[in-house]
Amino acid sequence: MSLVVLPSRAAWLRVLQFQMMSAYIDYIYNKFTNNIASWDESLRSDVYALVIFIEEGFSGSDASGSCVHFDGVVTLAYSTTSHLEELAKQPHLSVSKWWGNYQMGKPPVQIPQITWQTDPNPEEFALRDAWLASFGVSTDSPDYKKHIITACQGVIQRMHDSGFIQKTFGRPIPVLVAGDEAMIQYEATVAANPQDAIVEFIASRE
DSSP states (O other): OOOOOOOOHHHHHHHHHHHHHHHHHHHHHHHHHHHHTTSOHHHHHHEEEEEEEEOOSOEEEOTTSOEEEOTTOEEEEEEEHHHHHHHHTOTTOEEOSSOOOOOTTSOOEEOOOEEEOOOOOHHHHHHHHHHHHTTTOOTTSTTTHHHHHHHHHHHHHHHHHTTHHHHHHSSOOOEEEEOGGGOBOHHHHHHHSOGGGSHHHHHTTO
16 A cells, blocks of 8 residues: 655645735736736837835725725836926926935935826735735734735736736836835845846946
8 A cells, every 4th residue: 555645734835825926926917917008109118117016004995995904005106208307307306217215304306106006906905915824924914025025026027028018118128116115125126127127227226
């Protein structure tokens, strides 16, 4: 009689995490690409970067009136050359093409961006919570954000690897990851994008 070797608990957990991440990434990828696909050609040619914002620190109500935590919900924004040029004409603003400077006593730095926001979606909340739960954390956990960043990186890599970015914009453009107060997650952004898409972004940090 042969023995049946069952997968270890750790192996089952890895499978669960992969399934949860795949479902979560699929949802976010479709959420973003379906919206981007509706943009007209003039906007696509003007966009120089996409930004994925990770919402933090607030709660609200969904359509049914139930309280929901927006922490970890991701929102898409985009930066355009024309918006950058318009902001640069305003002398009271300090404008940064790529990220902000929030040091005390300095004027606020404007990152040119136009944000597309959606109403709270129960499916996204459920997928977010399931993804976090596979690591034994929730939005109340102090380190939950790193898992959301990992999922965002998966979305970005898929946008590039599938050819969506190149086909839609006709060129490689970076997709940045941003957290609280629009501060760019530099390491996560560099790791998620192909080199040819982030040459200028990296150079601006040097």
